[in-house]
Amino acid sequence: MMSASLARDLRALLSGQVLDDEAARLDRSGDFGRMTRRIPGVVVRPAGTGDVAKVIRYARQSSVPVATRAEAHTQSGQALTDGGILLDMTSLDRIQSIDASGSWADCEAGVKWDTLVRQTIPQGLVPPVLTNNLGVTLGGTLSVAGLGVASFRHGAQGDNVLEIEAVMGTGDVVVCSEDANRPVFDALRSTFGQFGVITRARVTLRRCRPRTRTYFLLYDDLGALMRDARLVIEHDRIDYIESTCVPPLHLTVEHGPESPPADAETLQGLAPYRKVHIEDQDTLEFAARMEPLFAIWKRTGNWALAHPWTETILPWGAAEPFITQVLAGLPPTALGGGHVLLWPCRGTVSRVPLFMHPETPLVMGFGILPGVPPDLLQQARRRLNMMSDMSMAAGARRYLSGFIEFDRARWKQHFGPRWDEIGRLKKTHDPDGILNPGFIDYGP
Ligand SMILES: Cc1cc2nc3c(=O)[nH]c(=O)nc-3n(C[C@H](O)[C@H](O)[C@H](O)COP(=O)(O)OP(=O)(O)OC[C@H]3O[C@@H](n4cnc5c(N)ncnc54)[C@H](O)[C@@H]3O)c2cc1C
Incomplete structure (x- = not known):
């Protein structure tokens, strides 16, 4: 037309x-x-x-x-x-209301997490999970999962939504939650807008402390980093954990202005090669900590390059040999100013049924996030797709927030025993196949 x-x-x-x-x-x-x-x-x-x-x-x-x-x-x-x-x-960018007791915010789906936290953190409230990039929308991340440095404790953003309003591919308007229309609630999270369009979400808030302290630890060995990551996660000793490239580990604790964390207790039993730096920040500054990096990427041209970002969630036991092998074949220049992400997490916290990930007690997210100039793109795509296939063969599931070139066999592998359910959901909620067609190959 x-x-x-x-x-x-x-x-x-x-x-x-x-x-x-x-x-x-x-x-x-x-x-x-x-x-x-x-x-x-x-x-x-x-x-x-x-x-x-x-x-x-x-x-x-x-x-x-x-x-x-x-x-x-x-x-x-x-x-x-x-x-x-x-x-x-x-x-659709309005925050409609914040609950008087501070336990949730009702937002239109196009509200950016950045807009929400700039309103809530000054009131001592924060969504339990924030993505590293706050410039993404509630609808955009609920449609994928929404993972962040607090996911080891709170799961995905999709685990921290109380109610969703959406228009399904049938044209029906639904309001759903764990208690009402549960099958639709489950169908709308982590399914890339394939079955409906989220128009409003009631997201959870929690009380936060105003300051954070981050410990920057250096490791010369991935196995040692993983042992320490496991220790702090299992002892629930920190509030945030990340590693934006191998081998640093960043551990962060929230605290009040009068009660800084006890450094020795937080770091007890850890064995980094070196403790490089301790940084104190406001909690809002911490939430927006990646903005200076993104600003550099914009100024240096990385933002305008191709980004076949490939993220995969590995079972803990497979992570060390897999990551070591992949990084051995990845010259730093291949990242073109981008970075490698490591994301240690519990594998059992998220209860979003269609957010596919290994069900092992601990998992390791591994992302290769390059900026690629045009003449190297074909080669980069081929190698990243190979890494994707190898990771799935090792029991991983791809985190589908970025670059995905799946044929039907790979979609089947991704959804595993839920693949038939995906086809049924499409027929029920988008019977004419009008929503985002071509992304998932449902087959005949
Ligand atoms: C620099 C950078 C850092 C990032 N960091 C993280 C991170 O830390 N954690 C993480 O989880 N992800 C991260 N991502 C990935 C990002 O969160 C996802 O790609 C997210 O889906 C983008 O949201 P968006 O608002 O840009 O949505 P879009 O990219 O516009 O859309 C995302 C998908 O959701 C669908 N969609 C969008 N809105 C709706 C809606 N209202 N209803 C139904 N479907 C909808 C779209 O069709 C599409 O399939 C990062 C990405 C970048 C570029």
């Missing part, structure tokens, strides 16, 4: 903006991967849930595909459409 007629029909139906000018369509034709370009026929910036429902009902009747795009930090075109309707969810 031509852009002009799509736009004319939708303008007659909707309260929100309908954009069909070339600039608006080109502006939403790419994502952070910089590898895929799809130009939508029309861009809709919905004014509310009602608009989203009208778009989906119209799309069903007219057999037009709909892509749900938020801040587009994904990397394989999964939030884009060629010629279809692009729902630009960033228009």
